[in-house]
Amino acid sequence: MIRPLLSASALSLAATALWADPLPSWNAGETKSAIISFVEAVTDPASETYVTPADRIAVFDNDGTLWAEQPAYFQLFFAIDQVKKLDASALTSDALKAAAAGDVEALLATGKEGLLEVLAASHTGMSVADFQASVAAWLDEARHPTTGRPYDAMVYQPMLELLVYLRDEGFDTYIVSGGGIDFIRVLAPDAYGIDEAQVVGSSLVTEYVLGEAGPVLMKMPDLFFNDDKAGKPVAINHHIGKRPIFAGGNSDGDFQMLEWTTSGEAPGFGLYVHHTDADREWAYDREGHIGVLNRGLDEGAEHGWHFADMAKDWAVIFPATE
Amino acid sequence: MIRPLLSASALSLAATALWADPLPSWNAGETKSAIISFVEAVTDPASETYVTPADRIAVFDNDGTLWAEQPAYFQLFFAIDQVKKLDASALTSDALKAAAAGDVEALLATGKEGLLEVLAASHTGMSVADFQASVAAWLDEARHPTTGRPYDAMVYQPMLELLVYLRDEGFDTYIVSGGGIDFIRVLAPDAYGIDEAQVVGSSLVTEYVLGEAGPVLMKMPDLFFNDDKAGKPVAINHHIGKRPIFAGGNSDGDFQMLEWTTSGEAPGFGLYVHHTDADREWAYDREGHIGVLNRGLDEGAEHGWHFADMAKDWAVIFPATE
Numbered sequence: 001m002i003r004p005l006l007s008a009s010a011l012s013l014a015a016t017a018l019w020a021d022p023l024p025s026w027n028a029g030e031t032k033s034a035i036i037s038f039v040e041a042v043t044d045p046a047s048e049t050y051v052t053p054a055d056r057i058a059v060f061d062n063d064g065t066l067w068a069e070q071p072a073y074f075q076l077f078f079a080i081d082q083v084k085k086l087d088a089s090a091l092t093s094d095a096l097k098a099a100a101a102g103d104v105e106a107l108l109a110t111g112k113e114g115l116l117e118v119l120a121a122s123h124t125g126m127s128v129a130d131f132q133a134s135v136a137a138w139l140d141e142a143r144h145p146t147t148g149r150p151y152d153a154m155v156y157q158p159m160l161e162l163l164v165y166l167r168d169e170g171f172d173t174y175i176v177s178g179g180g181i182d183f184i185r186v187l188a189p190d191a192y193g194i195d196e197a198q199v200v201g202s203s204l205v206t207e208y209v210l211g212e213a214g215p216v217l218m219k220m221p222d223l224f225f226n227d228d229k230a231g232k233p234v235a236i237n238h239h240i241g242k243r244p245i246f247a248g249g250n251s252d253g254d255f256q257m258l259e260w261t262t263s264g265e266a267p268g269f270g271l272y273v274h275h276t277d278a279d280r281e282w283a284y285d286r287e288g289h290i291g292v293l294n295r296g297l298d299e300g301a302e303h304g305w306h307f308a309d310m311a312k313d314w315a316v317i318f319p320a321t322e
Numbered sequence: 323m324i325r326p327l328l329s330a331s332a333l334s335l336a337a338t339a340l341w342a343d344p345l346p347s348w349n350a351g352e353t354k355s356a357i358i359s360f361v362e363a364v365t366d367p368a369s370e371t372y373v374t375p376a377d378r379i380a381v382f383d384n385d386g387t388l389w390a391e392q393p394a395y396f397q398l399f400f401a402i403d404q405v406k407k408l409d410a411s412a413l414t415s416d417a418l419k420a421a422a423a424g425d426v427e428a429l430l431a432t433g434k435e436g437l438l439e440v441l442a443a444s445h446t447g448m449s450v451a452d453f454q455a456s457v458a459a460w461l462d463e464a465r466h467p468t469t470g471r472p473y474d475a476m477v478y479q480p481m482l483e484l485l486v487y488l489r490d491e492g493f494d495t496y497i498v499s500g501g502g503i504d505f506i507r508v509l510a511p512d513a514y515g516i517d518e519a520q521v522v523g524s525s526l527v528t529e530y531v532l533g534e535a536g537p538v539l540m541k542m543p544d545l546f547f548n549d550d551k552a553g554k555p556v557a558i559n560h561h562i563g564k565r566p567i568f569a570g571g572n573s574d575g576d577f578q579m580l581e582w583t584t585s586g587e588a589p590g591f592g593l594y595v596h597h598t599d600a601d602r603e604w605a606y607d608r609e610g611h612i613g614v615l616n617r618g619l620d621e622g623a624e625h626g627w628h629f630a631d632m633a634k635d636w637a638v639i640f641p642a643t644e
Contacts, residue, residue, distance in 0.1 A: 054517065128559055172519070185563045195376065196563030197494070197519075206559055208552040208578055214585040215578070217559050224560075230530035237450055237528055237539050238546075239561060241507045241518030256530055256537070263536040 022165040025158040025316040031271075031306045032313065035162070038269045042245060043169050049267045051245055053170035058246035059236060059257060060159070062177035062184055062201075064291040065250045065273050066192060067155040068144075070282040072104055073290060074151045075179050076115075078138050080104065082122035093117055108289075120221050124204060127216040128182055135186040149321070152191045157316045158308070159248070159273070163192055166246065174244075176236055177201045178228040178253055182219070200239045202227040228253045233260035248273065251291040258296070258305055270305035272296050277311040344487040347480040347638040353593075353628045354635065357484070360591045364567060365491050371589045373567055375492035380568035381558060381579060382481070384499035384506055384523075386613040387572045387595050388514060389477040390466075392604040394426055395612060396473045397501050398437075400460050402426065404444035415439055430611075442543050446526060449538040450504055457508040471643070474513045479638045480630070481570070481595070485514055488568065496566075498558055499523045500550040500575055504541070522561045524549040550575045555582035570595065573613045580618075580627055592627035594618050599633040 026032040042051040063069040083091075083099035091097045095114030098106035099121075107114060123131065139152055147154065163173050173194055177184055181201030188194040205220040227235045233256050236244060247254070247261035250273040262268035275284050275291065285293040300307065310317065348354040364373040385391040405413075405421035413419045417436030420428035421443075429436060445453065461474050469476065485495050495516055499506055503523030510516040527542040549557045555578050558566060569576070569583035572595040584590035597606050597613065607615040622629065632639065 054511075181560070181563070189376075197561065199563060203560065206556050208555045208582070210581075215555065215582055217555060233530045233537065233539060234528050238503070238525065239519065241503070241521060259532075260530070260537055 022168070023158065023161050025161055025314060026308075027313050027315050029313055031308050034306050035269070035271070038246070038267065039166070039169050042267060051266055055242060055245065055266065056166075056169070056171040057174065057240055057242050057244040058163075058166045058171045058248075059174045059176045059200075059232075059240075059244045059261065060163075060247070061249040061251070061254045061257070062175050062179055063250075064275065065156075065248050065254070066159050066163075066175070067152070068281060069291055070284070071145065072108070073179065074144075074154075075183050076104070076118075077142065077145070077151070078135060078183070079118045079122040080107070081138055081142060082134065083118055086121065090121070096121060123180065124219045124221045127218055128206065129216070131182055131219055132186050135183055139187060147318075149318070152187045153321065154318060155191050156273075156314070157319045158314045160192065160319065162248075163194070167193070171246065172198065174198045174200060174236075174240060176227065176232050176257060178226070180204075181227075200227060200235050230256045232257035236260065243268075245269065247271065249296075250275065251288075251293050252295045255295050255299075258300075259303065262303055262305065270300070270303060272300055272305055272307050274307045274309050276309050277314075277317065279311075280317045281310055283311075344490070345480065345483050347483055347636060348630075349635055349637050351635055353630050356628050357591070357593070360568070360589065361488070361491050364589060373588055377564060377567065377588065378488075378491070378493040379496065379562055379564050379566040380485075380488045380493045381496045381498045381522075381554075381562075381566045381570070381583065382485070383571040383573070383576045383579070384497050384501055386597065387478075387570055387576070388481050388485075388497065389474070390603060391613055392606070393467065394430070395501065396466075396476075397505050398426070398440075399464065399467075399473070400457060400505070401440045401444040402429070403460055403464060404456065405440055408443065412443070418443060445502065446541045446543045449540055450528065451538070453504055453541055454508050457505055461509060469640075471640070474509045475643065476640060477513050478595075478636070479641045480636045482514065482641065484570075485516070489515070493568065494520065496520045496522060496558075496562060498549065498554050498579060500548070502526075503549075522549060522557045552578045554579035558582065565590075567591065569593065571618075572597065573610075573615050574617045577617050577621075580622075581625065584625055584627065592622070592625060594622055594627055594629045596629045596631050598631050599636075599639065601633075602639045603632055605633075 023032055041047050041049045060066055063073055080099045080102060083096055091100050095107055095110040095117045099118045142151060144151055144154055166173055175184055175188060175194055179201050181199055181203045184201050185196040185199045188199050203224045205222040205224045207218045207220050209216055209218050243264045244261045245266050246269045247258045248271040249258055258270035262270045275282055277283060345354055363369050363371045382388055385395055402421045402424060405418055413422050417429055417432040417439045421440045464473060466473055466476055488495055497506055497510060497516055501523050503521055503525045506523050507518040507521045510521050525546045527544040527546045529540045529542050531538055531540050565586045566583045567588050568591045569580045570593040571580055580592035584592045597604055599605060
């Protein structure tokens with residue numbers, strides 16, 4: 001009577017695999033169902049909309065989509081913390097003084113030029129390796145101003161599950177962010193399971209310099225690429241060379257990425273994370289000082305895009321702390 | 323007596339796997355041994371120089387390294403063949419007229435400006451998708467002027483084996499070419515088993531344009547990135563975000579890529595393909611009109627780089643034709 005027992009056990013195992021919820025932190029609802037239906041429709045070889053694994057490309061914005069972005073972009077807090085370490089004599093402008101004092105509001109009041117000064121002071125004139133070492137040290141030490149969590153613990157649990165689910169189903173998952181490519185690469189492998197080579201972002205000009213101790217890649221002050229809005233499909237083509245079939249974003253900066261993803265011949269899924277939960281996260285869209293979402297809210301439905309309403313669709317926001 | 327038979331068969335299988343030559347088209351010699359020793363030293367977990375699979379990045383130049391580049395870059399033949407299709411009224415310069423007449427020498431005599439005109443006429447003012455469709459059609463039809471082979475049958479068999487060997491040993495293999503990224507991506511998956519996302523190259527500015535039929539990515543006339551010389555380590559950082567441990571090239575345009583690869587903390591292997599075989603391929607280095615190799619020959623040894631002498635080290639140059 002060994003065989004029947006084995007069969008029953010095998011059957012139970014198969015049933016578990018078949019029925020296990022790939023997105024346990026997503027509440028049942030239209031958006032969760034739409035994600036799962038889409039993935040099944042492109043991965044089932046018998047499906048008319050089957051997509052070969054090599055073409056299962058999924059792209060995600062980072063700030064506000066995979067991790068939080070309030071009260072300001074986390075990369076800005078990194079920049080401010082670097083400016084705090086400068087000698088007083090280096091604080092030659094209102095923006096740098098505001099940053100050194102940790103006064104985010106005063107810094108933002110200095111406008112784009114002030115932000116660029118803080119960016120230059122914290123992100124340039126050093127090698128990529130030294131920069132990334134300082135980002136790693138900052139991630140270890142710094143804590144978010146309102147939650148007290150490490151910044152890389154402010155990733156969204158439901159999105160982590162979505163990344164794993166997509167990869168389990170043969171997708172390659174990419175980050176396509178307006179944030180800095182060298183910055184995000186420091187955290188992407190551990191925080192998201194995304195390899196450095198699958199991170200796309202904004203970047204400064206980098207220069208290859210041969211010094212006495214050997215060659216280094218130096219971060220220069222000029223912008224090389226602004227990975228935002230219409231720049232996102234351009235960067236996707238540049239780095240990936242294929243049109244994605246799944247795109248997730250949260251702001252109008254992601255509009256063209258979703259548009260590009262969902263206007264190919266293959267089926268495409270557009271997902272907007274909608275920040276609706278002032279209790280557990282933040283609530284903002286049209287009026288946000290960052291992560292502004294107007295066009296996406298107005299035109300998303302006619303494009304067939306889906307919205308993850310954080311208050312309604314997400315059972316959990318952040319991963320449990322240890 | 324079934325078990326001993328099975329064991330013997332298993333043993334024989336293991337022995338075959340252990341002793342099979344991973345590089346059958348490479349003649350026994352210093353270079354082949356050095357490649358295999360290096361791969362073993364970075365993949366054996368017991369080795370002091372073990373490198374984790376995620377960091378096993380190998381980068382290869384394309385023209386003259388993975389496929390031939392004589393009597394001129396193959397992408398130039400593509401450009402010429404596109405210009406041949408233009409109306410006579412569009413041939414507004416000596417360069418365009420020379421290209422349309424298929425006169426490579428006269429075209430080269432018009433210098434860099436003439437080449438840029440031919441590049442503009444054949445590579446810009448169209449979408450990336452339309453451009454790549456024309457490259458695919460060209461690869462199907464065009465034949466190399468001296469061998470009569472399809473261009474993508476002029477890949478080097480020993481290098482194909484090296485790519486497979488490295489991937490079998492857990493490496494990610496990338497192309498890092500001075501040639502056009504959109505061009506190479508058309509052939510890389512079939513010719514080399516290299517995914518589009520693992521192709522790095524030179525590129526023109528691309529623009530996201532929303533037309534009546536939906537969005538397209540248009541190829542514009544301005545240069546976006548020149549992936550040559552010191553640009554290669556920069557592009558490697560931009561696309562891959564890690565320092566490679568294996569680099570293959572054939573010209574001084576690859577010098578900095580080999581230098582960057584072999585000056586990290588991890589062990590690094592630098593390989594120069596040396597065109598020494600006038601009978602089976604072409605013989606050129608210091609005096610070549612393309613693929614010039616001076617600094618690499620002068621300084622390669624002191625960097626510990628290895629040379630694949632095509633006449634001596636390669637038993638076969640091109641794959642067998644059907």
